[in-house]
Amino acid sequence: MVSIRVKDEAPQPCYSQTNTDSQVSMQLTTLTPPPYLSNIVSYLKDNEAELWQWFSTHRVDSQRMDSARLHLLKTTYRIEKTTHPRLYELAESISARLGIEGTITFYQAQEATQLNAMLSFIPGEPHVIFFGPLLDTFDDSELEIIIAHELSHFLMWTQDEQQFYTAEQVLNAIAGDQQASACHAESARLFSLFTEVYCDRGALHVSENLDRAISTLLRVGTGLKAIDAQSFLKQSEEILQRDQAGSDSLSHPASYLRARALQLWHEETVSAEEAITSLIRGPLTFLTMDLLERQTLEGHTRTFLDHFLAPAWFATEAVVAHAQLFIPGFRPIAPDLSQAELAEWLLRGDEKLYDYFCYLMLDFIAVDRELEEMPLAQAIRCSQWLGIEARFAELAIKELKLTKTRFNTIRKQTEVILDAANARQEKQQ
Known part of the structure; x- marks a missing residue:
């Protein structure tokens, strides 16, 4: 939840058709995707059926997956369970609460100083990469939140026959076409933003502590040692009273939007999803x-x-x-x-x-x-x-x-x- 997930540059995340029932045990009742994600899935299935079918059935060969693993080995330091047993114990606990099965491997990026974390997606194999001195900066309860956010990406991309991962691939393929219109790029952008909203929910679902989830988010972004979550929520409210333009980011909503979205979801009001959607999307603009x-x-x-x-x-x-x-x-x-x-x-x-x-x-x-x-x-x-x-x-x-x-x-x-x-x-x- 806390990290600002950067994109894989090379190689791109691998894709293959897998038996997701053996990877994800859908025992979650409260961790639900934002409606925008599900609505986009339905739209693409109905309106881009041929492209959807190709991405949902296309298999990546083992050579491509091996290339992804080799890239990780070349660019990171692999953190072994023997040297960091507590880290892997945390991961096992988080996986159990999210309903994820699979062998998790951690890595430390080389020559990276900015605090960050990301998931490198290979079906059946969660690979989490740390950037900067995360392990030396955060305690177990905060690392739990960071790891839970990244593993929520894995959960989202593997559940329901990988439909959300397929949707992301379809959107990126369409948006990257020279004949694509602005609405295609906007859909891909919003899908990325609401993906982060979902992963923030996953982190809060695991930690069950709103203040800690928000403070960890801010600590990663600011580098500060101490954050008052309630103070930041008041700051977020002050911003939103003056500016309700939504998110203009390409991949991650601003921290004040993420904090407010988490708060709304945590409060579980009837209109929470509608309010969160409006919060991220902003007003209706024709262009x-x-x-x-x-x-x-x-x-x-x-x-x-x-x-x-x-x-x-x-x-x-x-x-x-x-x-x-x-x-x-x-x-x-x-x-x-x-x-x-x-x-x-x-x-x-x-x-x-x-x-x-x-x-x-x-x-x-x-x-x-x-x-x-x-x-x-x-x-x-x-x-x-x-x-x-x-x-x-x-x-x-x-x-x-x-x-x-x-x-x-x-x-x-x-x-x-x-x-x-x-x-x-x-x-x-």
């Missing part, structure tokens, strides 16, 4: 959406178009054809969400998200000129219940090249225009 948020946006776009194009007079051939550019085979149906629910979701976002819906409406206003002022009146009405009327007015005046007087005239006559359009449609039917 930095991940795969899950983009999927939600696609669904809400459909819902909005069902509301926006609901009047029968609006469903002309040209308008429906334009809608099908967004949603193949589109025909207006009963919306999944109410106007109030959609508006509540939208107002969690930023101005760029508001602009997306504004320009979506502006697109449809210009599609069928024979509808005259009716689409604009419908857009004004929708912008009102969405809560973005002022922004829509600003963009509509600019993009449609209307005077403010002309726009305000149509705005004041919105209900009259729409009532007349509906009445004409009913007559024609």
Whole structure:
């Protein structure tokens, strides 16, 4: 939990299909992964089925695994059980509490002075590497937390048929492709952040001491000999009262976010997971959406178009054809969400998200000129219940090249225009 886990540079962690039932005994009832991790797994299984299948079944040969072991031997000092029996006793106790089976080996990195620890993942073989003078700096209760965090990586990557490890490999493969979009990189980043949240939970699950878990986290990060955990939690709260932007880190959330996330999980309130997710992700921003948020946006776009194009007079051939550019085979149906629910979701976002819906409406206003002022009146009405009327007015005046007087005239006559359009449609039917 405490360590800031660095990435394996060479070789990369090995992967092979293994019988995880013999490695991990799933006796845990309270150590659960953050929902984000499980949701990403479900998304990838449904939307990247071919890639998921390849990574979940692809076997790495023994030569690759031997290469990983050799790399450890070349770059570290292997800590033997005969010289550090207490360390291995701690590891056995931690493994039992996490439900992990496997031979654990410890190493001390060479020429590394910064306090740190990491797991080198080889299925069935937990390899934990220490950086800097960790063993001389921390007592047994603190080492327990550090080791438990690293072994939680192993637990997470081996349980449930290695689905979380597979998800990480799939995300990294997609994000590394030249054709990948920003949402792929954001999903990989968030997956890494929530992985650390999970491993912090593993450490607290083992230690059962929130203050010690937080103080150890801070001691590794700061190098201080003594940390007041409750004081840091107050400091974290002070930060969050001023800044709720979430984590901008690539791999590990900032210490104040990790401390607060641990506290929320420890308190076990009904809304803890939702609060932790919001804590790490921050507000909804259009340009930095991940795969899950983009999927939600696609669904809400459909819902909005069902509301926006609901009047029968609006469903002309040209308008429906334009809608099908967004949603193949589109025909207006009963919306999944109410106007109030959609508006509540939208107002969690930023101005760029508001602009997306504004320009979506502006697109449809210009599609069928024979509808005259009716689409604009419908857009004004929708912008009102969405809560973005002022922004829509600003963009509509600019993009449609209307005077403010002309726009305000149509705005004041919105209900009259729409009532007349509906009445004409009913007559024609």
